[in-house]
Amino acid sequence: MPPSSAELMDPASHPVLLAKKMLLFCSFLQSGVDRIHGLAEEPGAIINRLVEAVSTLVTTNEKLHGTMECLECIIYESVFHKTNGNLRKAWQVVRRALLVAQMMGIHRSLPPPVKNIDPSCKTEPHFVWFRILYLDRYLCLLLGLPQGTPHTEMPPDSVLASDGPLDKLGRLQAVIASRIIDRNEKGLQANDLNLTQEIDAELIRVGSTMPENFWISPRFVGVEVGSEDEFWAMARVSAQMFYFNLVTQLHLPYLLLFDPDTKYDYSRIATMSASRELLTRFLASHHFRSAGACHRALGFLALLASMALLLGHFDSRLHPKITSVFAHQRRSDRAMIECMLQAAEDVRGSEGKLLDEKNEQALRRLLLVEEDFSKGRNYTVRIRSGPAVEDEDTDGGAEGKGCKSIGIPIPHFSHITIECRQVASKDQQEHQFDPLSGPISLMPDFDTDMDQFLVLDSPDFPSEALAATQTQIFGTAPFVPRLQGVNVGDTSLREGGLPDEILGIDNWTS
Known part of the structure; x- marks a missing residue:
């Protein structure tokens, strides 16, 4: 008040x-x-x-x-x-x-x-x-x-006992976040899931400290805008969204491997499920305050969840025998993402904006590309470290004839570029790795302004911009990605390692 x-x-x-x-x-x-x-x-x-x-x-x-x-x-x-x-x-x-x-x-x-x-x-x-x-x-x-x-130890029971439920959850979430950040800083190895599984088990224990009815997605029934009840309801939604964002951040790197190995199935499912739960809560809060507050930080969490869902459906098409269960939820996932984009449109014109216009365009294009891919079109996917490079836009769309590409910033995991391509032979597909790849920098670059970050409908990146690039083919041919024996000096998607480059959500902000 x-x-x-x-x-x-x-x-x-x-x-x-x-x-x-x-x-x-x-x-x-x-x-x-x-x-x-x-x-x-x-x-x-x-x-x-x-x-x-x-x-x-x-x-x-x-x-x-x-x-x-x-x-x-x-x-x-x-x-x-x-x-x-x-x-x-x-x-x-x-x-x-x-x-x-x-x-x-x-x-x-x-x-x-x-x-x-x-x-x-x-x-x-x-x-x-x-x-x-x-x-x-x-x-x-x-x-x-x-x-x-650095402080990754759980607070003592004496401290937790004096906290309210949300503060108690917040303290525990802060410790989990610290461990995830520490894992990312040290460099994650794809063939070592022990640490991730340990953090995941701890995160499950953190969730169990709250009563079961806490995790119900709020409906805001009988809650008055601007009231104290609304404050606590929004605090609850924010805490839930941060929890599911922790799950997504923990497991997303294994989804981005695009590796058919079944040992990554748990991470795939966890990423998709958590992203879905996060979007559900975001939409519930927006429907209550559709003309109200513009909380862009929560909008970024929803944007990340949307991208993770769509990339998960890309991944599931690569090896449908492993993750075909996602096919049953694909349409509802896409509908939720459409609703999230509509939420961004609802907010535009008020005091703020939920998402930058280019981010909205990128997500809409990714929806079109995912739909196009599901119908059988082949796509090349590059995961590149380093700052984004803006090239001249080209004509194109889901049905464009030219080279159509979309650039996606993913926190901690560089920049993903998806391009349509002509159907190649199996031998060509098995060797579509960029020869210009190099070592991946361990330090982030935050000099890129958000308006210069996304690459929509651009031609191929120039050679100097393709350092530390790994190419992966998405298509309908019976091709299973081979993640070993790729470019000399490139470890971005090798069986033994994950991209170390850290490029964050700040590039999405104005």
């Missing part, structure tokens, strides 16, 4: 307290409640001006650091940018919060006394530290960046 006149602060109040109130007001405006009348400016203009003032005068002012209220302001600013879809900025701000918190000593098991501007402030330092870790790992997982501080 907006602050009442009795809650408005004296302009002579401490600047940190004023900043905190300003950020909370921005959060309210950002929620999309459309029953505010009499504003002199559009809510977006007010929000941007207030956040800019807080950032310039308070959260980046080291002279004001050192109090719990200032630390809260830094966290609120990061959450604002996350909700607004500026994930890189949110990550930069939460890293500032992490450093300030460490200087205050609240990361220690026995933290020193903290300073408060307002004597009535009763914020628990351990809880604030947990929120910083949760936000940092949430963003690092999406951006493909290393976490700010």
Whole structure:
């Protein structure tokens, strides 16, 4: 709810307290409640001006650091940018919060006394530290960046006992996210599933800490927009979506192997099921607030889930005897993705946008390509590390005559390019690996702006852009991909390894 006149602060109040109130007001405006009348400016203009003032005068002012209220302001600013879809900025701000918190000593098991501007402030330092870790790992997982501080041990029961259900789940999810990030940083080996299976078992145990009815997809029946009930319902949806995103992030690399080996079946099914569950919850929340808040961070999770589903159906067509069970859910999966795209259209024109227009176009094109592929057309798939390269667009579509391609950014796993191709002989298909492949960089590149990232209907990448490229053929011929003995120096899809390149969702943001 907006602050009442009795809650408005004296302009002579401490600047940190004023900043905190300003950020909370921005959060309210950002929620999309459309029953505010009499504003002199559009809510977006007010929000941007207030956040800019807080950032310039308070959260980046080291002279004001050192109090719990200032630390809260830094966290609120990061959450604002996350909700607004500026994930890189949110990550930069939460890293500032992490450093300030460490200087205050609240990361220690026995933290020193903290300073408060307002004597009535009763914020628990351990809880604030947990929120910083949760936000940092949430963003690092999406951006493909290393976490700010390694801590993969489950919190003690004494800490969990004092938490509410959602906070308890959040602490456990933060630990799982830390382990997934750590796995990705060390480099994942395709022939070593032990660590992934161990994390998966831990994730299942985390899910079992919540009552069964918690996992029902919320229906928002009887929930009023802008009410406290809505706040908790949305918090529940967000926690559920993050859980299923963890499952997807954990198992997606094995789906991207496009390997018929049955030892990867569990990861295929887990990725597809989790993506489906995530989309279901996203659509439930959108239908409740179709004209309301634009939470772009959740939109990115839905975009990733949609792409994972479509790539899973590509994979299932490669070896239908193994994963033909997905055929029964293909149409409903596509329908959910169409609904997600419609949700993005519903939001467009309001204060924000759920997805960038190019991302919408890319997902729509991927739907067309997947449908085209299911009807028997052959496609070449390249998984490439390094920054995306934008070439001139060519004419094309699902029925185009020219070379039609689509570029897909997948967090942690580089850039996937799908191109239609003429039917080749079996011998040609078995040797369609790019000769220009090279070693894969272990460091991410985030200089690419989102508007320059997606490659839609482009010709072949120039040779200098094809470093660390692996080509895989999708088609109706009786061809099973052979992942061993590929290019010299290329380990991106070899039987013994997965792509180490980390290229994150921040390339999808404006």
